[in-house]
Amino acid sequence: MIYVFGSLLIISFMKHKDILLNKKRNLVLFLILSVCGIALGVVRMIYPYVPSIAYILEKYLK
Numbered sequence: 001m002i003y004v005f006g007s008l009l010i011i012s013f014m015k016h017k018d019i020l021l022n023k024k025r026n027l028v029l030f031l032i033l034s035v036c037g038i039a040l041g042v043v044r045m046i047y048p049y050v051p052s053i054a055y056i057l058e059k060y061l062k
Contacts, residue, residue, distance in 0.1 A: 002041035
């Protein structure tokens with residue numbers, strides 16, 4: 001699944017590179033969110049029984 005996410009990141013960067021490279025803020029935000037997504041995917045691959053973000057939010061918002 002992480003390979004699919006990585007390939008979708010590359011495809012979306014290629015499609016929207018004019019918008020991303022036009023403003024540095026857009027590029028920085030894209031990079032931060034991409035790194036966060038890849039990091040969460042790696043954590044999920046290493047430890048698949050970690051609770052999901054939705055489960056943690058549901059637990060603490062009750």
